[in-house]
Amino acid sequence: MAHWLIKSEPNKWSWVNQVEAGEKGTFWNGVRNHTAKQYLMAMKLGEQAFFYHSNEGKEIVGIVEVIKLFYPDPSDATGKFGMVDFRAVKPLKKPVSLVAIKADPRLKDMILVNNSRLSVQPVTDAEWKIICKEGGV
DNA sequence: GCCAACGTTGGC
């Protein structure tokens, strides 16, 4: 099973919003980047992703799960882009901040560190385990 | 098809 990381600005859509969306979850739209789209298309049902707060917080706050595979995004007039649905699984007991990730040499190759602009990105198994442990999950 | 100019994202 692959793991992922998705980013959201908390003033637009925060972890709290995601939790409030409950078991039926919510669609993850607004991706207008082909690299991010490729990753969305590669996601499978039941795969988990870290939920990261960009701009404000700058930390991984929770874990979400894919509950609906890639489908067209109605808000995209070109019809090229799409989205998946996520539901909240559980919060991290202790959020893992970008500062902490940068400070850990085992996590220095994360895309989050090297390409801050990519909003959907893969996470390796090793990185997933390290961050789960750091986050008390 | 190249590349300069521009817009957006997101860390600081």
Place this chain on the structure above:
DNA sequence: GCCAACGTTGGC
């Protein structure tokens, strides 16, 4: 609020 990094657009 600034600016670096990156993606996209559009002229040639």
